[in-house]
Amino acid sequence: MSAMLSVDEKQAGDLTAAEREAWRAFTAGGRDLASPYFTLGFLDAAASARRDVRVLVIRRGGSVTGFLPLHAGFMGHARPLGGPLGDHHGLIAEPGSDIALSDVLKAGGVGLFSFFGALGGQGAFAPHALARDGSWVMDLSEGFEAYADARAAVEPKAFRNLRARRRKLESAEGGFEFRIDDRREDVFAAALAWKSAQYRRTGVFDAFSVRWTRDLLKALRHQDDCRLLVSSLEIGGKLAAAHVGMRSAQVLHYWFPVYDPEFSAVGPGLSLLLEIASAMPGEGVREIHLGPGDFMFKQHLGSWQFALLSGFAGQGAPLAVQRAARALELRAERLPLGPVSRLPGKAFRRIDVMAGFHAA
Template sequence: MIEVETCRAALLGSAERDVWRAFQAADPALASPYFSLGFLDAMSIVRRDTRVLVIRESGDIRGFLPFHKGALGHARPLGGPLSDHHGFIAAPGAVFDLQTVLRKAGLKVFDFFGALGTQTAFRDHAQEVDGSWVIDLSGGYDAWIDTRSAVEPKAFRNLRARRRKLEEETSSFRFRINDDRPDVLAKALEWKSAQYRRTSHFDVFSVDWTRKLIDTLLGGGLDNTSGLVSSLEINGQLAAAHVGMRSDTVLHYWFPVYDPAFSKLGPGLNLLLEIARGLSADGLNEIHLGPGEYDFKRELASWQFPLASGYATAPSLAGAARRIADRIENAAESLPLGVVSTLPGRAFRRIDRLAAFRAA
């Protein structure tokens, strides 16, 4: 029988942290910085609602589940809406019943939207299944280029043409894989905020904790996690930037942005390829591009790993309310009303997304 303890990151002792590191090191599926202790510590600095479940059996730690504790026992994954990947940090093959874990932790609802689909605890409650695209650099940059060029010859011809155009039609250009200039970070986040507003998406950097998180990740000193800003300058002007985070072996491709004035030169893709080249030489094995049906992800990625979205509830009024909301959404979407039938679901998701960003 399992026992579940809820605690703050700062209260994890050295023994618990050693077990966490051992779990992460033993399972390649947990190599992302999202599963590192450093990301937990960074989130605990910027959000007071950060917690972690410690799951024990016969006194031995079997797993951890980091999360954000909301009102009325509502839990969300660590990192909130910025978390593309989440799940249990446990030994390979470990199996948990998510409802039992929630009940023993006193939690009523757990919403997830990028949980590892390989973990049965989430797969059993999944309503949607997606995949996260992966650039595999484990054999080196040249091996990845050769393999993907054979599969996507047209796409890689276009990439080579864009690189030639960059070399031939500019007086100068410079890549920086690790660009620590504050003005570059500021400009990258300014551009990203403008892009969110232009495309009618919520500006994730309009809330304090998201920017503080980036600063914390870039500040260094975290366990197997660090922020990374990369840039491309063309003719002395910033043309593209990427703000991401990495573990020892995985870069999470997080916030890419470029100046549309340079779009014909493919600044974003040129920067991504240079990041792959540079970090491959620095021991990086994978770049996680996240989910989404984008041509560049499909063309560059070597493979995908499954992600699950859904929710689990423990017996409670909050759990019943979550299930009722889900039934309303499903019933509305089954009606032959066109776009109108999606409105309840869109409203619920928007409310939940805003609540997740505003929590602290």
């Protein structure tokens, strides 16, 4: 490790004005850090919702060269900012930075850092990655019509179906109403209640059964550079679909979509997403990040993907145990055992997700 590198661990509220200005300068440097996940607003909202939020402030020669926001856990085990709700994470630093993640963690006293959605374009994470994924992006930089034409040329059948659903929506009894920025409390409450019911119905851990996740969303309603955005679609005067997302100046993160199955014939969830995409360029948004996953709608609507990495970094015995566990998981998933081969991986991931939700 270079003798010039030093790391200070701070709470979000203890960052100086100069450090915050450096953070803003790094995130303004290009597309890679344009996501709302990398804003000071998301950091501050997370810090208000959870007591374990910390920032590793990285310096060389006395000058700030980067930040690593995280959740400081038990016995030196840290996780990326946002915990299981943090789809994207990474270093807040200049593009092409040569910061070594292991050096930062050692200097910051972190024994183990487990990541699952680190930016693949950041070289700091590549030496520690055990798996690669991709996050889908709807590219609206040339406007919605240009986006739709480009995707329809690649996925003509999918877009014919989407246009047919739009016609059904337009002919629905009682008409429909779309709100891009719906601030009604009953809509926000209904969206979270529907999402909790969906989680329970599908056997997925209910993200809103722990207090800090709700507190995080509420805190995001009062941020400037990272703002909660609730959008809604009503059909015949009744709420049919809602989306709870967050946006920065140029990126909307597609986060918690939900719809009423009563309106499934018109595909209210996808209809709402396309209404949002149509409105966003007028709001200054150039991209909608759909996140990772092999869902068909993401493949149809996504213009391209950016790489995400998962793995572990750190030092000592905890790192060795985690890497061995992950290696076992990957080997098991390669065996020709059908669905059974995925059981170890599912178990490990479920344990880690549960730990992340309850670590606050």
